[in-house]
Amino acid sequence: EAGVTQxxxxxxxxxxxxxxLRCDPISGHDNLYWYRRVMGKEIKFLLHFVKESxxxxxxxxxxxxxxxxTGGTYSTLKVQPAExxxxxxxxxxxxxxxVSYGYTFGSGTRLTVV
Amino acid sequence: xxSVTQMEGPVTLSEEAFLTIxxxxxxxxxxxxxxxxxxxxxxxxxLLKATKADDKxxxxxxxxxxRKETTSFHLEKGSVQVSDSAVYFCALSESGNNRLxxxxxxxxxxxx
Numbered sequence: 576e577a578g579v580t581q582x583x584x585x586x587x588x589x590x591x592x593x594x595x596l597r598c599d600p601i602s603g604h605d606n607l608y609w610y611r612r613v614m615g616k617e618i619k620f621l622l623h624f625v626k627e628s629x630x631x632x633x634x635x636x637x638x639x640x641x642x643x644x645t646g647g648t649y650s651t652l653k654v655q656p657a658e659x660x661x662x663x664x665x666x667x668x669x670x671x672x673x674v675s676y677g678y679t680f681g682s683g684t685r686l687t688v689v
Numbered sequence: 690x691x692s693v694t695q696m697e698g699p700v701t702l703s704e705e706a707f708l709t710i711x712x713x714x715x716x717x718x719x720x721x722x723x724x725x726x727x728x729x730x731x732x733x734x735x736l737l738k739a740t741k742a743d744d745k746x747x748x749x750x751x752x753x754x755x756r757k758e759t760t761s762f763h764l765e766k767g768s769v770q771v772s773d774s775a776v777y778f779c780a781l782s783e784s785g786n787n788r789l790x791x792x793x794x795x796x797x798x799x800x801x
Contacts, residue, residue: 578732606787608788610789615793617693617790617791617794618789618791619791620790623787630787631788668733674786675721675740675782677723680725680733681732682732
């Protein structure tokens with residue numbers, strides 16, 4: 576089966592611009608997660624979708640971040656306007672069942688805000 | 690809140706050496722514990738897991754035992770290969786909660 580796919584793999588944008596990250600989960604996986612790793616820090620949870628609904632968005636840092644999951648398929652994470660501290664690697668993961676069965680992660684999008 | 694602590698700094702060792710990466714955790718309940726591995730250019734992959742105290746997770750020659758008394762889940766491998774060079778992340782999840790809390794990760798470099 577195809578894995579979790581993330582686009583783009585790298586993005587460099589200027590402060591104040593808008594960037595949209597995309598994640599295509601494994602087909603049939605209802606659970607989709609976004610995580611972020613800022614340089615030198617832990618990978619942090621951002622939010623969790625079950626199908627098209629946001630199950631838990633308690634990790635979203637502020638209202639400059641907007642996540643959507645159209646029709647319960649792919650998901651987008653938009654940052655508008657981007658700030659320097661938003662730089663990092665954004666990971667998407669999907670799972671068919673709960674976390675104890677393990678997620679499948681994408682290879683991440685490296686975002687650099689200059 | 691939940692947190693995971695991994696030993697500081699990268700780990701560099703020779704092929705066939707013994708590898709240990711320490712991981713300790715803080716959790717309010719009875720978490721499940723995981724080790725994820727990220728090979729260069731790839732996403733994180735689940736390496737092994739343990740869901741209750743004294744369970745031992747194992748995969749690809751790696752092992753980790755869930756120690757509730759010391760709140761630890763140290764990763765070990767008896768004889769590493771160059772192909773084991775990667776970043777290793779310890780993580781936990783609380784029951785009833787679908788999110789993972791990660792440690793900072795350890796870069797492991799195995800030299801031929």
